[in-house]
Amino acid sequence: MRISKSKTGNIRRSMICAAAAVIVFGAAASPARGASEPQPTKAAEALDKLSQEEILVARKQLYDRMAAVTHIPWYRLAAIDQYEHTLTKVHPKDRNHPKRLTGIFMNEPLWSGMLNPDQKDSNPRSISIFNGYGKDGSGDGQADMNNDMDVLYSMSSYLLKYGQSEDDFSIALWEYYHNSRSVQRILQFSRLYEKFQQIDLSGHAFPLPISNSYSYRSTWGTGRSWGGNRIHEGTDIFAPYGTPVRSTCYGIVELKGWNPFGGWRIGIRDLQNRYHYYAHLSGYEKSINKDDIVIPGQRIGWVGSSGYGKPGTQGKFPPHLHYGIYRDSGLVEWSFDPYPLLRHWESAERKALKEKKKEHY
Template sequence: MLALIKSPYTRRTLMCMSAAALLWSGSPAESTQAARYHTIPELSSGSPAPADSKETAAADRKQLFEQMGAATGIPWYRFAAIDQYERSIARKSKKTAAADSTSAAAKPRLTGIMIPAPVWSGPLNPDQDDKQPESIRFFGGFGLDGSGDGIADPESDADVLYSMARHLLKYGDSATDFNIGIWEYYHNGRAAQRVSQFAKLYEHFGRLDLSGSAFPLPIGTSYAYRSTWGTGRSWGGARIHEGTDLFAPHGLTVRSTCFGIVETKGWNRYGGWRIGIRDIENRYHYYAHLMGYEKSLLRGDIVTPGQTIGWVGSSGYGSPGTQGKFPPHLHYGIYRDRGITEWAFDPYPLLKQWENKEFRLLRQNKKKK
């Protein structure tokens, strides 16, 4: 089975998948014992993938998810969704990042799933660095041996994914069971929602790279905008402006800026008819003061960059249906979720980047003609 794993980088992290029987065995004790019969030779650690091999690392990561999925019955996109959620909420100090860099040089990882020591080893385990499956199990820890080497290492992708798989399979293998398993792991409704959204996006598109973008208004049309981040607002109480206003004719098309999933849709007394879209980077794209929505678009639907989602209007600042209290424009905001809190940041630099990119593509297409 190892011959099927062409990338040596993946070989360092993946168990021999011929041990599928091991993964489906009854108790953790039986799994550990069975694993000893499928132990693969120790491989040299090597160096982590270079920074410019992002595509290669993504391909290796997807291959890892697919092969673990084949062994456990859990679809690859569910592993990918958990991994992406963990990446999106990761916050590292310079000291932690330096330590991780040193560790990665010795033992590179493909995934970003980090299981806290008290969870992995057991909260009452006196050895919070415990890697022995038997003692971890005794103290009610999460960690299991998925590579067949006799240890449960939280820095091993195979061990981490296998441990997560065994946790999820306790609740079943349907989409609903998966959501329950995720909630039971994080005990956080927002986390469960995000992982479910990411899994839906990965399943729909069938790939990890969902990094495309588009300017929210059609390039070449009549619009104007400048940086309005942080300016004062008085209606509804003292507050600051968390976004950029793009002034445009009433009824101009509003487009999705990203690959994402419709999270909110409806009336907000500040934003009027508004729509919110969550992307794979755990960013929430907020479009407000719309005249109306694309009729076919519903909550939970998947959108792509440049897809029509509504039209510029002047709704808001009152009860449902209030219009005309200000000139027609699109209020565009963007928020980042860090697991516990969600905070806004200035979208103006991204808007300029997306606009310039589309102008360049437009000029290139004209030259080709």
């Protein structure tokens, strides 16, 4: 018996929703008291069976449900949660918890209350007595710091104390993180989610149009001498003057202007809290300004040879794009080798172009 594509799609969507319901609406068991390591929960077991696409669907359902209850826009909740996910990625030991949908992490003193004699307290009433942040969001009578609904409801309750306006949101973020970088990142993420009204913004593009007119190899970490001894924090992609330079990601233009080392350069922040750095440009796309939202493949400038001097210096080296990528730890940023990502994005785009060409013929 053959099943139609539409029925197959409906069955798959039903399975995703069912699995998401277990994660989003089901109560996750707390780790055993006294356990040194977080233990797997039923929600984590269900989560392991979902693809990344399905996990994002479940996360969006979680945000939508909490937004309906608290009237906090879903994209603000998603922005905080995504930022917290990025912090866990760079600080996995300090933010150790069972696998779950939410990335928001509150340590035991924050959750239960600094003066609470029971730092593993899950009783909402006693937690409130000691001014802990923990709340019961799932309706099971427990404030479980590893239950997705409880975690998100606790953060939502904190935000509501400050109000619903964007200024109130910014103040709440500052009072929670006491870090201007954190506030900036979350506001950037919120803008991206609000603009596109979806949380799957994982698409990427190679920084130059796919062709045979450019060349590059791994040059991260090699020595540089101009301006003092330093390492090369990126990959040089050699191409003719005027070759378009494109955004590799969905992101926000965080910086634009002259730098003695990078010449005319531009920096874009993505939802993984990575900073994409494009240097030695001959010029910018006129419509691109600081704080603008960009998408993968969007033109942002052109290949040049600017830099190594005062504003306007050109021609001290062959034309090329210096592409660098940096990860934010919450306090500092560090570069990592972009070459593997560049190869992956180039390969994926070439493959997509070939498939599109086949469909055309």
